[in-house]
Amino acid sequence: MKETSKSRRTFLLSGLLSSLTAFGAMMLYPVWRFIMPPKVPESTQNSVKAAKVNELEPNSGKVFPFGSKPAILIRLGNGEYRAFTAVCTHLQCTVQYRKDFKLIWCACHNGRFDMNGNVVSGPPPLPLEPFEVAISGSDIIVSKRA
Amino acid sequence: MDKLKKLSNWFEVRIDLSGVKKFSDKKVVPVHQQHFWYAIGGITLFLFITQIVTGILLLLYYRPAADSAYESVQFIMTSVRFGWLIRSIHSWGANLMIFFLFVHMFSTFFMKAYRKPREMTWISGAILLILALAFGFSGYLLPWNKLAFFATKVGTEMAAVVPGVGKHILIFLRGGEDVTGATLTRFFGFHVALLPMTTFFVLLIHLVLIQAQGMSVPPTLEKEYKKNPKTMKFFPDFILRDAVGWLAVLGLLGVLAALFPWELGEKADRFASAPMGIKPEWYFVFLFQTLKYIPGRIFSLNGEALAIFAIGLGVLFWVSVPFFDRRAQKNLPSKAFTLIGIVLIIYIIVLTTISYFFSS
Ligand code: HEM
Ligand code: FES
Numbered sequence: 001m002k003e004t005s006k007s008r009r010t011f012l013l014s015g016l017l018s019s020l021t022a023f024g025a026m027m028l029y030p031v032w033r034f035i036m037p038p039k040v041p042e043s044t045q046n047s048v049k050a051a052k053v054n055e056l057e058p059n060s061g062k063v064f065p066f067g068s069k070p071a072i073l074i075r076l077g078n079g080e081y082r083a084f085t086a087v088c089t090h091l092q093c094t095v096q097y098r099k100d101f102k103l104i105w106c107a108c109h110n111g112r113f114d115m116n117g118n119v120v121s122g123p124p125p126l127p128l129e130p131f132e133v134a135i136s137g138s139d140i141i142v143s144k145r146a
Numbered sequence: 147m148d149k150l151k152k153l154s155n156w157f158e159v160r161i162d163l164s165g166v167k168k169f170s171d172k173k174v175v176p177v178h179q180q181h182f183w184y185a186i187g188g189i190t191l192f193l194f195i196t197q198i199v200t201g202i203l204l205l206l207y208y209r210p211a212a213d214s215a216y217e218s219v220q221f222i223m224t225s226v227r228f229g230w231l232i233r234s235i236h237s238w239g240a241n242l243m244i245f246f247l248f249v250h251m252f253s254t255f256f257m258k259a260y261r262k263p264r265e266m267t268w269i270s271g272a273i274l275l276i277l278a279l280a281f282g283f284s285g286y287l288l289p290w291n292k293l294a295f296f297a298t299k300v301g302t303e304m305a306a307v308v309p310g311v312g313k314h315i316l317i318f319l320r321g322g323e324d325v326t327g328a329t330l331t332r333f334f335g336f337h338v339a340l341l342p343m344t345t346f347f348v349l350l351i352h353l354v355l356i357q358a359q360g361m362s363v364p365p366t367l368e369k370e371y372k373k374n375p376k377t378m379k380f381f382p383d384f385i386l387r388d389a390v391g392w393l394a395v396l397g398l399l400g401v402l403a404a405l406f407p408w409e410l411g412e413k414a415d416r417f418a419s420a421p422m423g424i425k426p427e428w429y430f431v432f433l434f435q436t437l438k439y440i441p442g443r444i445f446s447l448n449g450e451a452l453a454i455f456a457i458g459l460g461v462l463f464w465v466s467v468p469f470f471d472r473r474a475q476k477n478l479p480s481k482a483f484t485l486i487g488i489v490l491i492i493y494i495i496v497l498t499t500i501s502y503f504f505s506s
Pocket of ligand 1 (some may be wrong): 187258259267271273361362
């Protein structure tokens with residue numbers, strides 16, 4: 001008699017516990033889904049007008065929006081153009097062109113990149129992704145590499 | 147006096163307050179060479195209260211959205227009467243609170259106040275420190291200026307290096323892949339709802355434990371104290387002395403806010419380069435400077451991930467100090483832990499100094 005009532009008790013108790021757990025999970029699931037933001041469609045833009053032809057002096061740079069992320073256009077001393085993502089590969093700060101170093105520089109942790117996007121010094125682990133630059137009429141068009 | 151007596155009678159007829167009265171009559175604070183440090187926790191508490199008051203005032207005008215946050219703070223600073231004062235007190239107060247929190251923590255650390263039975267007091271205190279840092283981090287973004295924008299970007303990006311769940315934490319914190327207006331709205335919610343509520347409960351536990359256990363006497367003074375136990379009544383002697391400290395801090399706060407009104411800076415722009423001299427708040431600077439020295443890759447492992455992992459272990463160790471310091475638990479001198487505390491303080495001071503004065 002004692003034995004059966006004990007096992008009945010554990011049975012009921014485990015039943016109660018598992019339904020409580022299921023109930024809890026049911027309540028938490030929508031909360032969890034609510035907390036994680038919905039994906040907003042990423043812009044699939046592949047090219048953008050970055051600047052006008054005579055906007056940039058030689059040895060200077062400009063940050064411009066490329067889709068939802070910043071990118072950087074640089075005019076070298078010899079007049080040539082280069083473009084890269086402006087998102088530092090270290091912790092995602094936005095980089096800038098430093099005339100005095102003739103390098104791309106990240107103010108956040110002193111990361112430096114050369115004119116091919118390769119890391120010169122500092123903590124960034126990877127080079128900056130380079131973009132294609134083309135001139136069309138009076139516009140400078142920057143596009144993703146295929 | 148008669149009126150007061152009447153009022154207290156009115157209550158006593160309705161609820162039994164004799165327990166409270168007995169407790170407050172009996173409560174004493176030990177008096178010894180180091181008892182000055184007992185006032186620091188109270189100062190921290192006082193600063194927390196000023197944060198709540200000034201924070202509620204700021205809420206009357208602040209707007210938590212990317213296109214209006216900066217403008218609303220500008221409005222507070224320039225148009226609202228005494229807006230500059232309230233905002234500056236909130237900003238300076240936050241910094242002073244964290245400063246005193248560190249002083250309080252290290253003073254209890256060196257006095258080994260975490261010995262049995264006060265382990266839970268230490269742990270609840272450490273949780274309060276983490277909550278205070280979260281207050282600081284979330285509040286920093288709210289004016290939506292350039293410095294805060296990039297500091298938040300870097301700070302939240304570090305979550306992403308945690309293996310496995312890092313990306314989820316990052317998205318949870320930012321409300322998306324990037325730091326945007328969604329991040330601002332989230333941080334606002336953390337800063338004015340989630341953190342105050344949580345802090346209130348942890349603080350309650352911290353304070354109830356202290357009331358229940360009384361103040362500890364540091365082991366170095368214990369023998370002497372036992373021979374000649376000098377104490378001071380908590381009400382009113384200790385409280386009145388505390389009040390002097392609170393008044394002094396209020397004065398300091400007023401002077402700082404009036405002479406150095408908190409700056410607003412330039413409005414954040416998602417498509418502008420990170421500004422020169424970007425730094426997090428000073429209490430994160432020693433960690434920030436540490437990161438500058440960590441190479442991107444250490445033996446083909448992500449340097450950041452290793453650094454974050456090490457910092458995480460350090461925090462865990464610090465929280466569980468009462469359980470590691472076996473010698474202090476047995477009331478033996480534990481020089482090793484005193485040394486750890488000293489090294490930590492020196493490390494913090496040296497790296498912070500380098501970052502402010504000797505760093506590009
Ligand atoms: C919002 C933050 C905090 C507030 C308002 C606060 C407040 C207080 C107050 C009023 C006391 C009693 C007086 C004193 O010892 O100074 C106290 C004691 C204590 N606190 Fe905190 N505290 C905070 C954070 C912390 C932190 C970060 C730690 C350590 C990690 C800590 C550890 C302790 C310990 C161990 C005691 C007991 C001291 C003893 O018995 O000698 N507290 N706190
Ligand atoms: S984010 Fe660019 S160097 Fe750290």
